[in-house]
Amino acid sequence: DAGxxxxxxxxxxxxxxxxxxxxxxxxxxxxLFWYRQTMMRGLELLIYFNNNVPIDDSGMPEDRFSAKMxxxxxxTLKIQPSEPRDSAVYFCASSGDRAxxxxxxxxxxxxxxxx
Amino acid sequence: DxxxxxxxxxxxxxxxxxxxxxxxSTISGNEYVYWYRQIHSQGPQYIIHGLKNNETNxxxxxxxxxxxxxxxxxxxxxxxxxxxxxxxxxRVRSFGNEKLTFGTGTRLTIIP
Numbered sequence: 001d002a003g004x005x006x007x008x009x010x011x012x013x014x015x016x017x018x019x020x021x022x023x024x025x026x027x028x029x030x031x032l033f034w035y036r037q038t039m040m041r042g043l044e045l046l047i048y049f050n051n052n053v054p055i056d057d058s059g060m061p062e063d064r065f066s067a068k069m070x071x072x073x074x075x076t077l078k079i080q081p082s083e084p085r086d087s088a089v090y091f092c093a094s095s096g097d098r099a100x101x102x103x104x105x106x107x108x109x110x111x112x113x114x115x
Numbered sequence: 116d117x118x119x120x121x122x123x124x125x126x127x128x129x130x131x132x133x134x135x136x137x138x139x140s141t142i143s144g145n146e147y148v149y150w151y152r153q154i155h156s157q158g159p160q161y162i163i164h165g166l167k168n169n170e171t172n173x174x175x176x177x178x179x180x181x182x183x184x185x186x187x188x189x190x191x192x193x194x195x196x197x198x199x200x201x202x203x204x205x206r207v208r209s210f211g212n213e214k215l216t217f218g219t220g221t222r223l224t225i226i227p
Contacts, residue, residue, distance in 0.1 A: 004158075031213055043159070043217035056214065091158050095213065102208060104215055106158035 004107035006092050012113045018080040021110045024073055025094030033093040033104065034067055034077050043091075049075065082114045119203045124222040133190040135221050137203030140184045146207050148179060149215065150188045152199040152223075159202065159217075162188065198225045 005024040013019055025032045033048040047057040052069045060067070064083070069075040079086055093106040120138040127133040139148065149164040163170055163177045165186075170177045176189040190197055202220040 033214065042219060045214050045216070048214055050213070093158075102213065103161050103164070104213075105161060108158050109156075 004092055004094050004105055006090075006107040006110050008110055009108065010111045010113075012115065013082055015083055015114055016081045017114075018078065019082045019086075019112060019114075021077040021090050021092075021112070023075045023077070023092030023107060025075070025092070026096075026105060027073070029094035029096050029105075030072075031095045031102070031104070032069060032075050033095075034075070035091040035093065035106075036088045037091065037109075038088045046077070079112075082112075084114045087113050119205055119218055121201075121203050121218065121221045123219065124224070126224050126226055127190075127193045128226050129195060130192055133193040133197065133223060133225070135188040135190075135201050135203075135223065136185065137188070138185045139203070139205045142183050142205050143207070145209075146205045148177065148183075148186050149204045149206055150175070150177065151202045151204065151215075151217075152197075153202070153220075154196075154199040162201075193223075193225045195225050195227065197223065199223060 004026055007022045031050050034046040035043050036046055037043045044059055046059045047067045048055055049069045065079055067077045089109045089111050091106050091109045093104045095102045095104040147164050147166050150162040151159040152162055153159045163172055163175050165177045165179055167183055179186045200220040200222050202217050204215050
């Protein structure tokens with residue numbers, strides 16, 4: 001399996017622009033997670049889905065952030081409008097829904113810089 | 116989820132065993148201990164997990180004390196590529212609580 005695939009790997013955008021990050025989870029996985037990592041706050045969970053339904057979005061910082069999962073093989077995290085403080089690495093992760101194997105596997109991340 | 120405590124940094128000589136400690140004194144009976152590591156600029160990588168028995172895989176061994184209040188991750192023959200931040204996480208595996216909550220981890224440096 002190719003693992004969790006994220007795009008773009010790097011993005012530089014101007015403040016006020018819309019940013020869309022994409023994620024393809026591991027095939028067959030029922031859970032999808034979006035994390036953000038900064039030097040100040042470390043790794044933080046933003047939101048996670050089960051069977052395409054958002055389960056916990058308490059980590060989403062504000063209304064500028066939104067996440068969708070239209071089908072089992074694709075999710076997006078959108079920031080509109082973007083601000084310099086949104087600069088971070090955004091990780092997508094996925095896991096299965098089997099009692100003995102629901103280890104969470106991470107993608108390589110999307111490095112976002114907002115100038 | 117129970118909180119974990121790890122030393123902020125450790126050094127280990129290349130070729131020696133790296134022993135990374137983790138305290139989780141408030142762990143509950145149904146909480147697992149997970150270890151992940153993050154090599155600079157990469158996504159967190161799963162290493163190993165356990166409930167109460169010691170576990171071993173191709174990457175590492177996990178030793179959990181009998182009272183489950185602490186554990187040790189062992190990298191048997193550390194290489195330079197093992198330099199990374201290592202996270203010890205306690206997690207209940209049940210619906211509605213699937214998330215991993217990361218702490219600050221231990222920055223392990225392998226010395227040539």
